[in-house]
Amino acid sequence: MRQLLTPSGDLVGEAPFGLDLCVRLYRAMVVARSYDRKCVALQKQGRLATYAPFEGQEAAQIGSAAALEPDDWMVATYRDAAAMWAQGYPMELLVAGRTGDERGGSPPDHVNVLPPSITVGGHMVHAVGLAWAERLQGSSRIAITYFGDGATSEGDFHEALNFAGVYGVGCVFFCQNNGWAISMPRSAQTASETIAQKAIAYGMPGVQVDGNDLFAVYEVTRQAVERARAGEGPTLIEAVTYRLGPHTTSDDPGRYRDAGEVEEWRRRDPLERVRIFLSERGRWDPEWQAEVEEKAAREVERAVELAESLPPPAPGDVFGGMFESPPRHLREQQATLELYRAAGEG
Amino acid sequence: MPILNLAQALNQALFQALEKWDDVMVLGEDVGRTGGVFRVTDGLWERFGPERVVDTPVAESGIVGVGLGLAVGGMRPVVELQFMGFSYPALDQIINHVSRIRNRSRHRFTAPMVIRIPYGGGIGAAEHHSESMEAIYGHIPGLKVVVPSRPADAKGLLLAAIQDPDPVVFCEPIRLYRAVREEVAEEVYVTPLGEAAVEREGDDVTVVSWGAMMRECREAADAAAEAGISVELVDLRTLVPLDVDTVTESVRKTGRAVIVHEAPRTGGFGAEVMAQIFERCLYDLEGPVVRVTGWDTVFPLKRGEHLYLPDVGRVLSGIRRALEG
Numbered sequence: 001m002r003q004l005l006t007p008s009g010d011l012v013g014e015a016p017f018g019l020d021l022c023v024r025l026y027r028a029m030v031v032a033r034s035y036d037r038k039c040v041a042l043q044k045q046g047r048l049a050t051y052a053p054f055e056g057q058e059a060a061q062i063g064s065a066a067a068l069e070p071d072d073w074m075v076a077t078y079r080d081a082a083a084m085w086a087q088g089y090p091m092e093l094l095v096a097g098r099t100g101d102e103r104g105g106s107p108p109d110h111v112n113v114l115p116p117s118i119t120v121g122g123h124m125v126h127a128v129g130l131a132w133a134e135r136l137q138g139s140s141r142i143a144i145t146y147f148g149d150g151a152t153s154e155g156d157f158h159e160a161l162n163f164a165g166v167y168g169v170g171c172v173f174f175c176q177n178n179g180w181a182i183s184m185p186r187s188a189q190t191a192s193e194t195i196a197q198k199a200i201a202y203g204m205p206g207v208q209v210d211g212n213d214l215f216a217v218y219e220v221t222r223q224a225v226e227r228a229r230a231g232e233g234p235t236l237i238e239a240v241t242y243r244l245g246p247h248t249t250s251d252d253p254g255r256y257r258d259a260g261e262v263e264e265w266r267r268r269d270p271l272e273r274v275r276i277f278l279s280e281r282g283r284w285d286p287e288w289q290a291e292v293e294e295k296a297a298r299e300v301e302r303a304v305e306l307a308e309s310l311p312p313p314a315p316g317d318v319f320g321g322m323f324e325s326p327p328r329h330l331r332e333q334q335a336t337l338e339l340y341r342a343a344g345e346g
Numbered sequence: 347m348p349i350l351n352l353a354q355a356l357n358q359a360l361f362q363a364l365e366k367w368d369d370v371m372v373l374g375e376d377v378g379r380t381g382g383v384f385r386v387t388d389g390l391w392e393r394f395g396p397e398r399v400v401d402t403p404v405a406e407s408g409i410v411g412v413g414l415g416l417a418v419g420g421m422r423p424v425v426e427l428q429f430m431g432f433s434y435p436a437l438d439q440i441i442n443h444v445s446r447i448r449n450r451s452r453h454r455f456t457a458p459m460v461i462r463i464p465y466g467g468g469i470g471a472a473e474h475h476s477e478s479m480e481a482i483y484g485h486i487p488g489l490k491v492v493v494p495s496r497p498a499d500a501k502g503l504l505l506a507a508i509q510d511p512d513p514v515v516f517c518e519p520i521r522l523y524r525a526v527r528e529e530v531a532e533e534v535y536v537t538p539l540g541e542a543a544v545e546r547e548g549d550d551v552t553v554v555s556w557g558a559m560m561r562e563c564r565e566a567a568d569a570a571a572e573a574g575i576s577v578e579l580v581d582l583r584t585l586v587p588l589d590v591d592t593v594t595e596s597v598r599k600t601g602r603a604v605i606v607h608e609a610p611r612t613g614g615f616g617a618e619v620m621a622q623i624f625e626r627c628l629y630d631l632e633g634p635v636v637r638v639t640g641w642d643t644v645f646p647l648k649r650g651e652h653l654y655l656p657d658v659g660r661v662l663s664g665i666r667r668a669l670e671g
C-alpha cells in the first residue's frame with residue numbers, strides 16, 4: 001500500500017507537491033469537514049433530506065481531485081461532495097441537492113461534474129463514455145469516477161472496467177474503500193484480497209494507496225491522470241480509508257460495528273497528519289487553524305443561505321425537465337396540476 | 347425511387363446519418379465486422395471504420411451506460427441491443443440514468459441517443475428472442491418510444507430519432523425486416539416523432555396498431571373490405587409521445603375501435619390507447635372498444651407461436667365484435 005505521510009506526520013518518501021499547495025489542500029480539507037458536519041447538523045434540524053457523511057475520507061477526495069485539470073470530467077456519488085466541490089461544483093448547489101431540489105444537479109457550464117449518483121455502481125460506465133467521447137473529439141480531457149467498496153460488487157463495476165480496458169479510454173477509477181457498505185464490511189463484500197488487484201482482470205494497472213494520506217493519494221492519482229491523458233489507458237485506484245460516521249443520517253452503525261474500530265481510525269485522521277507535517281515546517285499554529293476554520297464556516301454558511309433561498313419548485317419545474325420541449329401529454333398533465341392548485345386541491 | 351425492405355431502409359438511415367453528422371456513432375454486439383445479426387448495420391464498419399461503428403463486449407448495461415456517457419460528452423450514439431429479450435440487463439441504465447439525466451441536471455446534461463431494439467415474434471426463434479415489451483419502455487418517463495411498420499417510415503423515423511435532443515427507444519419489428527418492401531426516397535428526410543399515420547381511410551371501424559402487427563391489420567382490412575366493412579387503419583408509429591388526436595379523430599368518425607398488438611394483454615400499450623379513447627371520446631363510441639392482443643403467457647417456442655400471435659383471422663374477428671357491440 002502506497003504511503004508517503006504516516007499517521008504521525010512523518011514523511012517517508014518524497015513530497016509530491018510544495019508547501020504552498022499542501023497548505024491549500026489542508027485548507028480545502030478543513031472546508032470539506034466543516035461542510036460535512038454542517039450538513040449532518042442541518043439534517044438533524046430537518047433542513048436537509050437524508051445525508052451521507054464523508055468524515056474521514058477528506059484526504060481521499062481532496063487529494064485525488066487536486067490531481068485533475070479544472071475541466072476534467074468527474075462522475076461521483078452521494079458521499080463525494082468534497083471531491084465535487086474541489087472540482088468546481090458550487091457548494092450551494094451541493095447543499096441545494098441535499099435539501100431535495102433538482103436545481104442542485106445543474107452545475108455551471110464550465111464545470112464538468114455530473115450530479116451525484118444515488119444508484120450504487122451505475123455511474124462508472126458514464127465516466128467511461130465521457131472519457132471516450134473526449135478522445136473521439138480530439139480533446140485530452142479525462143474522466144475520473146468515484147465509488148465505494150460495495151460498488152465493486154455491482155455488475156456495472158465489471159462492465160465499466162471491462163469497457164475501459166477494451167477501448168483503452170482515459171478513465172480513472174477511484175475506489176474509496178471506507179471499510180463498510182452500510183452494514184457490510186469490506187471482507188464480506190468480496191473474496192479478493194484487495195480491490196486494487198481486480199484491475200488485473202481488466203488489463204489495467206491497479207494501485208492500493210493509504211486513502212488517509214493526502215500526499216500518497218495525490219501522487220497515485222496524478223500518475224493515473226497523466227497516464228490517462230497520455231492515451232495510455234485506465235487505472236484502478238483503491239484508496240483505503242474509513243467512514244467515521246454513519247452510512248447516512250438514518251443509520252445506526254452501533255448495530256454492526258465496534259466503537260473500538262472507529263477509535264482506531266480516528267487516530268489515523270487524514271487532517272491530523274498534514275497538520276503535524278505543516279506545524280513541523282512552521283506553516284501551522286492554533287491561531288491560524290482558528291482563522292481557517294472560521295473562514296470555512298463562513299463559506300459553508302453562505303452556501304446554506306444561498307441554497308435555502310431558492311424559491312420552491314413550481315409545477316413547471318417538475319414537468320419542464322423531462323424533455324427539451326415538453327410533449328403534449330406533459331403539457332396537459334401540468335395544466336391539470338395547475339388547475340388542482342388553483343382550486344386549492346393540489 | 348428504389349424499393350427497399352425495412353432492414354435496408356434502416357441501414358440507409360444509419361449510413362446517411364454517419365455520413366452527414368460526425369458525432370453519430372453506432373455501437374453494439376456484432377454491429378461492426380459482421381453487420382449485425384439482422385444485417386441492419388451491414389457495410390457501415392467497412393465504410394466508417396471501427397472508431398464510429400463499434401463492436402462492443404456482450405454487456406447491455408455497459409453498452410447503454412457507456413453510450414450515455416458518450417452522449418453527455420458530445421457524441422450521438424446509436425446503440426443496438428441485439429434482441430428485446432436481452433435489453434433487460436440495460437433497464438437500470440435506461441430507467442435510472444438515460445431517461446432522467448436531463449431532469450436531474452435541469453437540462454445541463456442531456457442524452458441525445460437512440461437505443462435500437464429488434465423486437466417481436468413470428469420467426470420461430472429461440473426463447474427470449476420474440477419479446478414485445480414496448481409497454482415497459484413506454485411507461486418510463488423521459489423516453490420517446492418509436493415502432494415503425496414500413497420501410498419509408500423506418501428510415502424517416504430513425505433519422506428523426508438520431509437528431510432528437512432526447513433519448514429514443516427505437517423498436518424494430520423483426521418479422522418485417524425483410525417482409526415489407528416499398529419505395530424509399532434516397533435523400534435524407536425525417537418522419538416526425540409523435541405523429542401517427544392514417545394509413546387507409548374508412549368509415550365503419552378504426553383499427554389502431556403499430557409495428558409488426560400492422561401487416562396482419564392491413565390484410566384484415568383488405569378482407570374486411572371484401573366483406574363490405576370499411577376500416578380506417580391507424581399506424582401509431584410513435585407510442586410516446588402518443589398522437590392522441592389522430593386516434594380520437596378517427597374514432598369520433600367511425601364510432602368503433604379495435605386495438606391490435608402482439609404484446610401481452612395486461613398493461614399492454616393498448617390499455618393506454620383505450621384509456622385515452624375513453625377519456626376523450628367515450629360518447630362518440632357506438633360499441634365497446636375491442637383489444638386483439640397476445641396472451642399473458644410466456645411467448646411460446648416455434649411450434650406454438652401461432653397459438654400466441656394474433657393473426658388475420660383474430661383481427662377480423664375483433665373487427666366483427668366491435669361492429670356487433
Ligand SMILES: Cc1ncc(C[n+]2csc(CCOP(=O)(O)OP(=O)(O)O)c2C)c(N)n1
Nearest residue numbers: 079118119120148149150151178180181182
Ligand atoms: C443499485 C443500488 N443498490 C442499493 C442501494 C442502497 N445503498 C445505498 S449506499 C449502499 C452501500 C454502498 O456502499 P459503498 O459502495 O461501499 O459506498 P459507501 O456508501 O460506503 O460510500 C447501498 C446498499 C443503492 N443506492 N443502489
